[in-house]
Amino acid sequence: MSSERHIQLLPDHVANKIAAGEVVDRPASVVKELVENALDAGATQVDVQIVAGGRKLISVSDNGSGMNRDDALLSVERHATSKIRDVDDIERIGTLGFRGEALAAISAVAQFTLTTRRRDAESGTEVVIHGGKMQAVRDVGCPVGTTIHVRHLLFNVPARRKFLRSEQTELSHVRQAFLVYALSHPSVGFRLTVDEREVYRLAAGASVEDRLRDLFGPDLVKALRPVDYHAHDVTLRGYAGLPAASRADRAEQYIFINTRPASAPLLNYAVGEAYHTLLPHGRHPVLFLYVELDPSLVDVNVHPAKKEVRFRSPGDVRDAVIAGIRESLERASPNPELSSTASRTSGAAIGAEPPPARKPLITIENLPPARTFSYPRMPMIPSESPATSAGSRSDGGRAVDKDRGQSPWAWCRILGQVGGLYVVLETDEGLVLMDPHAAHERILFEKYMSEVLANKVTSQGLLTPETVDLAPRDALRVRENVSLLRKMGFGISEFGGDSFIVDALPACLGQSSAAALLTAVSASLEEAGARGGTERWSEESIAQAACKTAVKARDRLNLDEIERLVVDLAGAEMPYTCPHGRPTIIFMSFNELHKKFGRT
Numbered sequence: 001m002s003s004e005r006h007i008q009l010l011p012d013h014v015a016n017k018i019a020a021g022e023v024v025d026r027p028a029s030v031v032k033e034l035v036e037n038a039l040d041a042g043a044t045q046v047d048v049q050i051v052a053g054g055r056k057l058i059s060v061s062d063n064g065s066g067m068n069r070d071d072a073l074l075s076v077e078r079h080a081t082s083k084i085r086d087v088d089d090i091e092r093i094g095t096l097g098f099r100g101e102a103l104a105a106i107s108a109v110a111q112f113t114l115t116t117r118r119r120d121a122e123s124g125t126e127v128v129i130h131g132g133k134m135q136a137v138r139d140v141g142c143p144v145g146t147t148i149h150v151r152h153l154l155f156n157v158p159a160r161r162k163f164l165r166s167e168q169t170e171l172s173h174v175r176q177a178f179l180v181y182a183l184s185h186p187s188v189g190f191r192l193t194v195d196e197r198e199v200y201r202l203a204a205g206a207s208v209e210d211r212l213r214d215l216f217g218p219d220l221v222k223a224l225r226p227v228d229y230h231a232h233d234v235t236l237r238g239y240a241g242l243p244a245a246s247r248a249d250r251a252e253q254y255i256f257i258n259t260r261p262a263s264a265p266l267l268n269y270a271v272g273e274a275y276h277t278l279l280p281h282g283r284h285p286v287l288f289l290y291v292e293l294d295p296s297l298v299d300v301n302v303h304p305a306k307k308e309v310r311f312r313s314p315g316d317v318r319d320a321v322i323a324g325i326r327e328s329l330e331r332a333s334p335n336p337e338l339s340s341t342a343s344r345t346s347g348a349a350i351g352a353e354p355p356p357a358r359k360p361l362i363t364i365e366n367l368p369p370a371r372t373f374s375y376p377r378m379p380m381i382p383s384e385s386p387a388t389s390a391g392s393r394s395d396g397g398r399a400v401d402k403d404r405g406q407s408p409w410a411w412c413r414i415l416g417q418v419g420g421l422y423v424v425l426e427t428d429e430g431l432v433l434m435d436p437h438a439a440h441e442r443i444l445f446e447k448y449m450s451e452v453l454a455n456k457v458t459s460q461g462l463l464t465p466e467t468v469d470l471a472p473r474d475a476l477r478v479r480e481n482v483s484l485l486r487k488m489g490f491g492i493s494e495f496g497g498d499s500f501i502v503d504a505l506p507a508c509l510g511q512s513s514a515a516a517l518l519t520a521v522s523a524s525l526e527e528a529g530a531r532g533g534t535e536r537w538s539e540e541s542i543a544q545a546a547c548k549t550a551v552k553a554r555d556r557l558n559l560d561e562i563e564r565l566v567v568d569l570a571g572a573e574m575p576y577t578c579p580h581g582r583p584t585i586i587f588m589s590f591n592e593l594h595k596k597f598g599r600t
């Protein structure tokens with residue numbers, strides 16, 4: 001049968017329909033293309049309207065440049081664009097669109113009306129196209145800017161229309177597309193109306209922070225720290241989520257390259273590395289990142305849907321993202337809006353005498369009048385929101401805090417340990433539960449890493465060198481990393497086969513067993529290797545595993561040890577989670593307690 005067929009050029013309307021299906025596969029992609037055009041036209045207000053999940057109507061109005069009659073007619077032709085002239089222009093794209101395909105595609109597969117007027121024109125132009133066929137062109141009165149109505153999307157491509165999902169599903173894709181541009185252009189006013197109901201009204205002239213608050217609410221904003229970083233022609237702005245506000249997927253990660261929503265494996269990798277040791281496996285931070293760099297250093301042409309980008313100097317972008325996020329999370333200056341101003345409450349001690357109940361809820365061990373001491377400020381996390389407040393780096397030491405009185409947690413009282421484990425503390429703002437293992441891991445990890453990074457690890461010789469036999473896979477990994485381990489304070493040499501001799505360990509790891517350390521280290525190296533990490537990543541993985549092993553041994557703590565932990569934790573750069581991302585402390589403010597007890 002095929003042998004009887006001859007080659008034929010497809011008529012334009014067929015070719016257009018086929019091509020159109022690639023640009024426009026669902027209502028959300030129409031919204032994306034039309035909103036991009038509006039933004040490229042310099043609009044300061046963009047209104048999107050959807051009926052029946054976009055099957056009946058998608059409309060986008062803007063107050064941008066508008067078009068004259070000739071341009072309006074050209075705009076719906078394939079490969080008609082005002083945004084590039086020559087192939088070289090692809091090298092430095094400053095607009096969201098450039099392929100000149102969207103309007104041609106949309107008008108080929110819908111009932112399409114374009115109404116547009118330039119500021120300097122007396123009247124506007126209306127162009128009506130149904131399924132690629134021009135129905136009318138006329139002068140009309142209309143406001144400056146452009147409005148496009150798209151009705152009955154894919155009405156003439158039933159094979160594709162069939163693939164549209166439920167109204168709900170299509171709508172959620174539309175909302176997502178809308179959200180992305182509302183975020184990429186916070187200074188532009190946006191409105192989204194669904195079935196005649198206004199869903200979003202976002203004011204023009206907003207800052208990123210305003211926009212985030214309007215879209216996601218104040219709780220999310222409290223869990224963010226500003227990012228502001230510049231290096232190697234790469235500028236980074238935006239907000240990075242604190243570890244406590246992490247999620248199981250990347251759905252709340254928005255990255256824009258030169259205001260263009262972008263994704264790239266490199267960016268995911270960099271974000272992962274920036275949060276390494278702050279989040280457990282499988283958790284992802286909330287992130288709103290605006291990356292700016294010279295357009296000639298980014299290739300946005302890789303992906304037809306223009307989402308995936310490539311970089312001329314990927315290393316610089318990766319390093320900037322890592323450094324920018326880390327700096328933001330570590331920054332000491334507290335965000336004033338985030339610091340709590342809760343009034344001082346006279347926190348009555350939880351009985352100096354043990355409660356008489358048969359099975360006391362809280363066992364207070366060897367507790368003299370509870371010990372109160374001052375220590376550097378450590379802002380606390382209200383347990384009702386994921387947010388931590390304010391920054392935390394301090395100069396260490398336990399001198400009386402100069403800010404005492406203003407600082408959220410200027411003193412603290414140790415009430416005891418519960419469950420044979422958790423430390424209970426009272427502060428001037430509320431109740432704190434601390435997991436001493438997690439806290440100790442965090443402290444140890446930071447101390448160890450700072451020694452490693454400064455190339456100043458102190459190692460401690462073992463009285464009798466230990467011979468360690470490892471499983472073949474573990475041995476292989478350790479062998480490959482012997483020099484790194486030496487740099488990190490392990491006195492280690494190969495002893496033939498899968499055996500090693502260890503004659504020194506990093507001093508900060510105390511009396512740990514060499515065998516346990518090496519086994520744990522090897523497992524974490526496997527993970528680091530599997531994720532293609534850098535040397536820094538390997539170092540962190542080693543430190544992470546080693547600290548966990550070193551800490552495991554200790555259980556009961558005396559008051560001095562607890563006090564030491566609190567002071568050291570307050571001085572940590574990232575006090576709220578252990579290096580594996582578990583929380584170190586849980587805080588409940590007196591305000592929260594009052595609320596829970598109905599005392600408002």
Ligand code: ADP
Binds near residue numbers: 075097103
């Ligand atoms: P592209 O955006 O890739 O150039 P489109 O098919 O989306 O291709 O648009 C074609 C041209 O129509 C654009 O280059 C622009 O000149 C014009 N245009 C489209 N939408 C608008 C708009 N909302 N306001 C002003 N001009 C527009």
Ligand code: MG
Binds near residue numbers: 036097100102
């Ligand atoms: Mg376009």
